[in-house]
Amino acid sequence: MSQFIDKRGQGAxxxxxxxxxxxxxxxxxxxxxxxDAINQRGITDVAKGEKISIPAKDLLExxxxxxxxxxxxxxxxxxxxxxxGDTINRQPHSExxxxxxxxxxxxxxxxxVFDLNREEFLEIFFEDxxxxxxxxxxxxxxxxxxxxxxxxxxxxxxxxxxxxxSMRQAVxxxxxxxxxxxxxxxxxxxxxTVNTQRIAIIKHKLSKIPFIDTMDLRYNHFTKVxxxxxxxxxxxxxxxxxxxxxxxxEIAKRFFILLYLFLHKNYQHIELVFIRHHTAAKEVxxxxxxxxxxxxxxxxxxxxxxxxxxxxxxxxxxxxxxxVAQASDGDNWNADSPYCQQLxxxxxxxxIQYFSYVEIMPRHHQSLWECYQHLGQTFKNFASQTIxxxxxxxxxxxELFKRKTL
Amino acid sequence: xxxxxxxxxTEWTFATLLAYDREIAKLAKDFGLDxxxxxxxxxxxxxxxxxxASAGMPIGYHHWSFxxxxxxxxxxxxxxxxxxxYELVINSNPCxxxxxxxxxxxxxxxxxxxxxxxxNSFFKNNYLFKMWTQxxxxxxxxxxxxxxxxxxxxxYGEEAVENILDACHALMNYGVDRYKHPPSLSIPEEKIRxxxxxxxxxxxxxxxxxxxxxxxxKADQVNxxxxxxxxxxxxYFLEKHAPLxxxxxxxxxxxxxxxxxxFYPQGQTKVMNEGWACFWHxxxxxxxxxxxxxxxxxxxxxxxxxxxxxxxxxxxxPHFSGINPYTLGFNMMQDIKRICENPQPEDKEWFPELANxxxxxxxxxxxxxxxDESFIAQYLSPQLIRQLKLFMLQDxxxxxxxxxxxxxxxxxxxxxxxxxxxxxNLSFNEPNIQVFNAALEGDRTLTLxxxxxNRVPLDTQANEVLKHLYTLWQFPIKLxxxxxxxxxxxxxxxxxxxSRI
Numbered sequence: 001m002s003q004f005i006d007k008r009g010q011g012a013x014x015x016x017x018x019x020x021x022x023x024x025x026x027x028x029x030x031x032x033x034x035x036d037a038i039n040q041r042g043i044t045d046v047a048k049g050e051k052i053s054i055p056a057k058d059l060l061e062x063x064x065x066x067x068x069x070x071x072x073x074x075x076x077x078x079x080x081x082x083x084x085g086d087t088i089n090r091q092p093h094s095e096x097x098x099x100x101x102x103x104x105x106x107x108x109x110x111x112x113v114f115d116l117n118r119e120e121f122l123e124i125f126f127e128d129x130x131x132x133x134x135x136x137x138x139x140x141x142x143x144x145x146x147x148x149x150x151x152x153x154x155x156x157x158x159x160x161x162x163x164x165x166s167m168r169q170a171v172x173x174x175x176x177x178x179x180x181x182x183x184x185x186x187x188x189x190x191x192x193t194v195n196t197q198r199i200a201i202i203k204h205k206l207s208k209i210p211f212i213d214t215m216d217l218r219y220n221h222f223t224k225v226x227x228x229x230x231x232x233x234x235x236x237x238x239x240x241x242x243x244x245x246x247x248x249x250e251i252a253k254r255f256f257i258l259l260y261l262f263l264h265k266n267y268q269h270i271e272l273v274f275i276r277h278h279t280a281a282k283e284v285x286x287x288x289x290x291x292x293x294x295x296x297x298x299x300x301x302x303x304x305x306x307x308x309x310x311x312x313x314x315x316x317x318x319x320x321x322x323x324v325a326q327a328s329d330g331d332n333w334n335a336d337s338p339y340c341q342q343l344x345x346x347x348x349x350x351x352i353q354y355f356s357y358v359e360i361m362p363r364h365h366q367s368l369w370e371c372y373q374h375l376g377q378t379f380k381n382f383a384s385q386t387i388x389x390x391x392x393x394x395x396x397x398x399e400l401f402k403r404k405t406l
Numbered sequence: 407x408x409x410x411x412x413x414x415x416t417e418w419t420f421a422t423l424l425a426y427d428r429e430i431a432k433l434a435k436d437f438g439l440d441x442x443x444x445x446x447x448x449x450x451x452x453x454x455x456x457x458x459a460s461a462g463m464p465i466g467y468h469h470w471s472f473x474x475x476x477x478x479x480x481x482x483x484x485x486x487x488x489x490x491x492y493e494l495v496i497n498s499n500p501c502x503x504x505x506x507x508x509x510x511x512x513x514x515x516x517x518x519x520x521x522x523x524x525x526n527s528f529f530k531n532n533y534l535f536k537m538w539t540q541x542x543x544x545x546x547x548x549x550x551x552x553x554x555x556x557x558x559x560x561x562y563g564e565e566a567v568e569n570i571l572d573a574c575h576a577l578m579n580y581g582v583d584r585y586k587h588p589p590s591l592s593i594p595e596e597k598i599r600x601x602x603x604x605x606x607x608x609x610x611x612x613x614x615x616x617x618x619x620x621x622x623x624k625a626d627q628v629n630x631x632x633x634x635x636x637x638x639x640x641x642y643f644l645e646k647h648a649p650l651x652x653x654x655x656x657x658x659x660x661x662x663x664x665x666x667x668x669f670y671p672q673g674q675t676k677v678m679n680e681g682w683a684c685f686w687h688x689x690x691x692x693x694x695x696x697x698x699x700x701x702x703x704x705x706x707x708x709x710x711x712x713x714x715x716x717x718x719x720x721x722x723x724p725h726f727s728g729i730n731p732y733t734l735g736f737n738m739m740q741d742i743k744r745i746c747e748n749p750q751p752e753d754k755e756w757f758p759e760l761a762n763x764x765x766x767x768x769x770x771x772x773x774x775x776x777x778d779e780s781f782i783a784q785y786l787s788p789q790l791i792r793q794l795k796l797f798m799l800q801d802x803x804x805x806x807x808x809x810x811x812x813x814x815x816x817x818x819x820x821x822x823x824x825x826x827x828x829x830x831n832l833s834f835n836e837p838n839i840q841v842f843n844a845a846l847e848g849d850r851t852l853t854l855x856x857x858x859x860n861r862v863p864l865d866t867q868a869n870e871v872l873k874h875l876y877t878l879w880q881f882p883i884k885l886x887x888x889x890x891x892x893x894x895x896x897x898x899x900x901x902x903x904x905s906r907i
Contacts, residue, residue: 002427002444002522003500004420007453008507015456015476022473025568061471062576062870064837070862072801075826077729078720079797079813087807088799114477115484 023120029054030116034124039250042286043236043260043272050121053113125257148225156219169216178209232267232321232353234260235307238289239328241278241298248360249290252327255358255393259325262397267321273310277303283310298331300368301339308347322352330362330369330386337367341375349379356396357384409698416707418511423448426515427522433693434523438766439686441526442501442541446518449504455479457494457504463665464496465548467555469571495521497529497672499541512707515700519690524683531774532678534671544668551661558654569877570655574641574662576874579836581641581663582670605653636840636855641666643841644878649850651878659878674832677778681735685743685769688712688736718794729826733794738781741790742769752788778830786826788819798825803861837864839885850881858889863896872900 023030033052116124152165185202188195236256238244244252263270274289275281281302284292307324315322332340349355357372359365365386372384385396412429413422427446434441449457459476460466496502503521505514529535559567574581637643644651645659672679687708695705718733719725745753746765754761760768772785797813798821812818812825828834842855852875856864864887872883885898 002424002431002446002518004423004427005445005447006420007447007449015459015473017468018459018470018473018476020473021468021470021564021568022477025470059474060867060870061572062867062874063579064839064856064868064871065865066835066837067863067865069803070858071803071860072862073811073825073828074799074801075729075796075822075829076721076799077718077794077796078722079795080720080722082797082810082813084810084813084815084818086810088810089807112474112478114481 019120023116023124026054026059031124031127034116034121037121038125038257039253043253043257044264044270050116051113052116053111055111059112122261146225147222150221150223152218153221154218156221160219160222162218162220165218166212166216169218170212173213173216174209174211178206181206231269231271231319232263232323233271233273233315234263235273235275235310235322235324236289237275237277237303237307237324237326237328239278239298239300239303239331240276240292240294241296241331242294243298243329243331244360248327248329251360251387251390251393252358253290254390255327255356255396256325258393258397259323259356263323271315275303275306275310277306281306297333298328299336300328300332301336301343304340304343304348308343311348311351317351324348324352324355326355326357328357328359328368330359330366332366332368334367337371340368341371344375344382345378349375349382353381355379355382357382358393358396359384359386361388362386411701411704412699413511414701416510416512416703418509418514420448422511423505423514423518426511427518429694429699430515430519430523430690433690434519434527434686437686437689438770439523439527440531441523442499442530444522444526445500445502446522447502447504448507450507451483454494454504454506455483462494462496462669463548464498464502464545465552467552467571467661468559469575470568471575493517493521495525496544497525497535497539497541497668498544499530501526501529501541510707512700512704513711515694515704516687516691516708516711520683520687523690524686525679527686528675528679528682528773531770532671532675532777533775534675534777538671539668547664551665554657554661558658562654567658570658571662573874573877574659576871577640577644577878578662578666580839581639581666583639583642584832602653602657605656632844632846633841636842638838638840639663640839640841640854640875643844644875647844647846648878648880649846650880655878671777674777674779674830677731677735677738677830678773678776678781679735680732681737681739682773684712684716684732684736685739720795734782737790737793738785739769739772741787742772742785744789745787750789756787757785779827779832782830783824783827786823788814788816791819791822796822796826798822837862842886850879852879852881852883854883854885856885856887858887858895861889863887864898868898869900872898876900 030052033054034050037050037052152162181202185199185206188199188202234256238249238252260270260272272286274284274286276284276289276294277298277300278294278296279299279302283306303326311317311322344355359369362369369384369386372382375382376384383396383398385392387393387395412425423446427444455476457464458479460472466472493506494504501522503517503526505517509517529539529541535541555567555571633643633647641659641663645656645663648656651659691700691705691708694700700708716730716733716736718730719727742760743765745757745760746763746768749757749761772781776784791814795814798811798818800809800811802809812821814822838857838859840855840857841852843853845851845853854875864885868885872885875883883900887895887897889895
């Protein structure tokens with residue numbers, strides 16, 4: 001007698017550990033692939049899985065196998081043209097596969113391609129940034145779901161019956177089925193020459209119409225939706241003058257991504273605004289933000305002015321949680337820095353949630369850094385940091401992540 | 407008299423599964439199929455991929471290579487390059503088979519007939535499986551292995567364990583005594599533990615001994631070739647004689663060796679095992695249909711899948727990837743039945759001992775006492791050679807062209823049959839490599855011999871394998887290729903394989 005067991009519920013996830021082992025073993029290759037991916041994709045796409053491709057030769061599992069050469073006989077099916085003694089000229093190696101040359105696994109030079117899921121991808125991303133575990137966990141989590149009403153449907157459980165709607169359906173059905181009969185009945189009853197037999201039939205028919213029928217039943221429908229917290233806007237400010245090279249921009253991108261992930265977890269709706277500047281500031285799209293280069297001097301206040309203007313026009317602080325992330329290599333026109341400080345303390349910082357500033361690999365600190373240091377002492381929601389490496393990014397967010405409530 | 411069908415429609419429920427199983431079991435019993443009790447588990451596609459990735463072990467220890475396989479399978483499945491196998495069956499008692507939840511009832515019934523009665527009876531009765539595997543103990547052993555390895559990981563670190571496992575996996579195919587049958591097979595957990603303790607004690611003792619000078623023995627060690635005879639079971643040799651391994655490392659080698667041995671018969675009976683299972687799902691489900699227990703739609707779906715499974719692309723088709731073992735096996739089984747029931751003059755000449763015998767008994771005999779190599783050598787008929795239009799191609803690297811040595815005609819039958827049979831000899835895919843000498847008295851160099859056949863060289867991957875071998879042996883390693891005349895042809899060395907001659 002056979003025994004049947006339903007194992008479907010037990011998603012034992014046997015493979016999870018083996019997947020992790022694999023990732024661990026090929027850390028360097030996978031990391032490189034993840035980094036390439038981060039550089040190529042948009043900020044908002046970061047929190048997805050990724051197709052990773054690593055060179056196949058690295059993960060070869062070697063075995064003793066016969067090599068090419070010697071005398072090999074093969075029996076093949078489907079002879080259509082050959083007679084004993086026929087000869088076939090050797091084909092170039094690549095074509096030889098067609099003729100029964102079973103290709104050895106591992107011989108292939110195609111890279112090994114596989115999919116990392118979201119958790120695995122973020123894990124590797126966070127690792128570079130040296131985030132505390134708690135923060136990692138928080139950022140990695142999906143948003144909460146909430147059950148919400150979503151109209152009325154025809155099927156459901158008895159507990160969810162919507163009585164009013166069901167009764168309304170019943171009334172309609174009774175009317176449509178019995179309406180004409182009732183009309184006829186009242187007509188017949190007014191009439192003097194009473195056809196009693198007909199009246200009896202009609203009354204009988206009317207009595208057969210059920211008061212309520214299963215087809216009348218309506219059920220409340222519930223659906224799960226992501227809990228909307230509120231909306232936020234994230235301004236990314238970056239200096240794109242000639243001194244910001246690719247490496248600096250890559251670090252800046254990770255800085256922006258981290259803030260985005262934080263916001264993504266806390267807000268249902270996030271808008272991103274990219275402002276780049278050299279001597280003049282401009283609102284651009286993400287592509288242009290990261291990939292076009294400009295030359296010339298640097299006037300930081302131009303970006304801050306634009307930021308303040310945009311806040312006023314499009315993102316009033318009553319409706320929006322505003323976060324600003326600024327990345328620069330610290331270059332600024334000296335006379336401009338005090339004006340920046342003034343702009344920030346008067347027009348910007350009082351209205352926003354958090355302003356984080358990273359100065360990436362400066363040659364030496366300039367006036368802008370000093371002004372920003374002053375601001376850091378006065379404003380709780382302002383953080384700045386000089387970084388030389390991606391793993392130092394987290395420190396500008398320390399305050400932000402520490403806060404339990406927003 | 408037609409009965410009413412067991413179910414209609416494509417959906418399955420546990421009740422209908424039970425009903426089909428009952429009917430199939432009844433028929434299987436009538437045909438005399440001898441099986442282990444069945445344990446049938448319904449799983450999801452994801453779980454099926456997991457089973458797949460761990461090489462069909464229901465309980466496996468952790469290793470990155472299984473993760474790699476999982477990624478690979480998942481990718482191919484997601485891109486639709488590969489359908490998942492409909493079934494997976496474990497050679498254990500009770501015999502565990504997996505059904506995938508996505509399958510229709512017709513597919514589930516097909517799988518039940520194929521795996522739970524076909525493969526199952528093959529596992530229980532084929533001589534190789536009887537000799538090499540202990541279906542009763544395998545699950546316990548796998549549980550033991552998993553626990554043991556994870557304990558080692560805790561104690562000695564994942565990396566240390568991984569190194570040993572990598573090395574063992576590289577030599578996995580050389581963990582079996584092919585020619586000499588081992589005295590005891592798979593051993594229940596408790597006994598292993600006992601041995602483990604014994605081995606530990608032994609290693610303690612060895613260390614004491616190693617402090618005592620070996621001088622007095624020298625006199626009677628004139629002819630000290632070690633091992634006395636070449637050893638084909640490389641892993642066994644390393645487990646017992648590698649100089650520096652600790653007890654847990656030897657135990658891990660033993661685990662890999664045992665698992666390798668457990669899978670050893672599967673590689674040698676692929677054609678027969680699949681052929682037998684296909685023959686029985688085809689026979690059993692046709693019987694169900696004849697009894698009127700299944701609907702026409704059901705049978706059409708079964709036949710469509712059956713044809714897909716036993717489809718053999720021709721040698722010049724882009725889909726060709728070797729001879730399909732399902733096709734060959736199924737056709738051979740059917741052919742034996744045909745020869746028994748309805749022999750032609752040709753069959754009487756070729757198979758006088760089969761013609762007009764009861765097919766069930768003859769087929770049962772074939773299933774029990776053969777492996778692919780001998781099965782083909784014994785039973786491949788001219789009729790089937792013609793049907794599959796088999797021909798033999800010889801690739802000799804000393805000639806300029808490939809040569810057709812035989813086709814499906816009177817002159818070719820025998821050479822095609824023996825050539826195909828050789829193709830299923832294990833050494834066709836696995837080079838014959840043996841431990842020739844271990845210079846325990848000298849610099850402890852380990853010498854392996856590769857005995858060449860038909861001048862086929864070793865693939866250069868061998869260099870990589872030697873690195874793994876070195877992890878276990880920890881002293882220089884030499885791999886010498888010996889040609890058919892007994893001369894040394896090439897030598898791989900590790901370390902410094904640059905000095906390859």
